[in-house]
Amino acid sequence: MVNSKIQAAEENLIHVYNRFPIALDHGEGMYxxxxxxxxxxxxxxxxxxxxxxxxxxxxxxxLKAQIDRLYHTSNLYYHESCGEAARELNRVSRMDRVFFTNSGGEANEGALKAARRYAYTRKTGRYEFIAMENSFHxxxxGALSVTGHTPYREPFEPLVPGVKFAKFNDLDSVRALVNDRxxxxxxxxxxxxxxxNLATQDFMEGIRRICDENDILMICDEVQCGMGRTGSMFAWQGYGVKPDIMTMAKAIGNGIPVGAFAMTEKVAKYSLQPGDHGATYGGNPLACTAVKKVLEIFERDRIVDHVNQVAPYLSAKLDELVKELDCVTERKGKGLMQGIVVTKPLAEVNRRAIEEGLLIxxxxxxxxxxxxxxxxxEKHIDEMTEKMKRALR
Ligand SMILES: Cc1ncc(COP(=O)(O)O)c(C=O)c1O
Incomplete structure (x- = not known):
């Protein structure tokens, strides 16, 4: 039903989102x-x-306590929450230096700049990026330039030059693009x-090897798959393949707008210098309080262990959909980041799911x-499965 709030949004916002006709009010737990x-x-x-x-x-x-105390300074000064959030994020990400941004896109912008700055300092003459087909950054x-999906890119071309796309999970196609630039x-x-689409163990290890053999930096975008979602704090940790630079956002603030890119000391030594990069709001006391608190709760409540306990149940229930419904052909993914391939039009399925009271x-x-x-x-997964079955029928 289109109420006055929805209508006001329709009339006043730039129409870039295909929103469903519901206006959300509040949330509690999983609902x-x-x-x-x-x-x-x-x-x-x-x-x-x-x-x-x-x-x-x-x-x-x-967050409320931090709002009453201080929620903006600027990056000309230190504040306690920034230092603590940085220390904790570096500890769990096993990186050495971090820069706080306001979003995932910005985190990737920073990571790309950091990589070029590393090459510039070392006078290697390297500036090209290899990105993956079907990627989203x-x-x-900058982030769009390394995003491997034409419809997102085409209306905005020419984009940042020096980007080539390889096939995901195909090391030969990556090798074919590597050169001394x-x-x-x-x-x-x-x-x-x-x-x-889940990277294979061989692909992750192979990318690391190609990078090591050719003086190339490996950047992992953990904006969506990071923060416990795949059953390790960051997805690369599940492979034991450490990148040189990684990006984060989304769950690190549980919805408070915050992102980050982080790097090893080896990269940081030659990378961004004072004046090279910045963000007025990046790493403000409110965002950093969110990161600090989220990490504290993650660790205390053993959220990653919980993901590993509950994820097999999600897999089993999604497999049930594949088995029972002709229009569901495959289950994909890992941990609590999974998908099913559906042969019916998705917008219609989504609309019916919303009618059932399910957001996907x-x-x-x-x-x-x-x-x-x-x-x-598990009880939520059961409820989702029943609603999904009705939405897919
Ligand atoms: C893997 C990945 N990288 C980057 C982004 C961009 O993040 P943001 O929308 O916060 O700019 C997204 C957003 O969906 C993402 O999934």
């Missing part, structure tokens, strides 16, 4: 409620953002927007994506 009081089980988590679900009291209280010019290889260990998202390749808050339990 969201619209302004008419209807309940929705959330298997979208605001695009894999709200790992801790909604109305996490502890996080709310920490954001909507800013290659600066970095960027990839998502588990592609989200691109259709829930689409991905390329006619994939329905399941990225619930990481606090999801």
């Amino acid at each position: 969201l409620y619209d302004t008419e009081g209807k309940e929705y089980l959330d298997f979208a988590a605001g695009f894999a953002v709200t790992g801790l679900g909604y109305d996490c009291r502890e996080l709310n209280d920490a 954001g909507r800013t010019f 290659t600066c970095a290889i960027i990839l998502e260990p588990l592609q989200g927007e691109g259709g829930i 998202i689409q991905a390329q390749g006619n994939v329905l994506r399941f990225v619930p808050p990481l606090i999801v339990e």
Whole structure:
């Protein structure tokens, strides 16, 4: 039903989103409620953002306390929450230096600049990037330039020069693009927007080897697949293949706008220097309080262990859909970042899911994506499966 709030948005916002006609009001745990009081089980988590679900009291209280104390300074001064969030994020990501941004796209912008700056300092003459087909890295010019999906790119060309696209999970196609101008290889260990495509162990190890043998930096975009979603704190850790630079956003602030790119000391030594990069809001006290608190809760409540406990149940239930419904042909993904390939039009399935009180998202390749808050339990997976069956029939 189109109420006055929806109508106001329709009339006043630039129309870049195909929104569903519901206006959300509040959330609690795994559920969201619209302004008419209807309940929705959330298997979208605001695009894999709200790992801790909604109305996490502890996080709310920490944020409220920080708002009353201080929520903006500028990056000319230190503040306690920034140092602590950086230390904790470096500890869990096993990186050495981090820069806070406001989004995932910005985190990737920074990572690309950091890689070029590394090459510039070392006078290697390297500036090219190798990215993957079907990748998604954001909507800013740099991030879009390494995004391997033509419809996103075409209306905005020419983009940043020096980008080549290899086939995901095909080392030969990567090798064919490597030359003495290659600066970095960027990839998502588990592609989200691109259709829930998981990198193989061989591919991750092979990329690392190519980088080591050719003085190339490896950049992992963990914006969507990071923060416990695949069953390790960051997806690369599940492979034991450490990148030189990594990017994060989404779940690190549970919805407070914050992202980050981080690098090893080896890279940092030659990379960005004072004046090279910045962000007025990046790493402000509110964002850093969110990161710090989210990480504290993740560790105390053993969220990653919980993902590993509950994920096999999600896999089993999605396999059940594949088995029982002709229109579901495949299950893909890992941990709590999974998808099913559906032969029916996805927009219609999504609309019916919403009628059933279930939120899910689409991905390329006619994939329905399941990225619930990481606090999801078996009873929620049961509820989702029943609703999905009705929406797919
Ligand atoms: C892998 C990946 N990288 C980058 C981004 C861009 O993040 P943001 O929308 O916060 O700019 C996204 C967003 O979906 C993403 O999935």
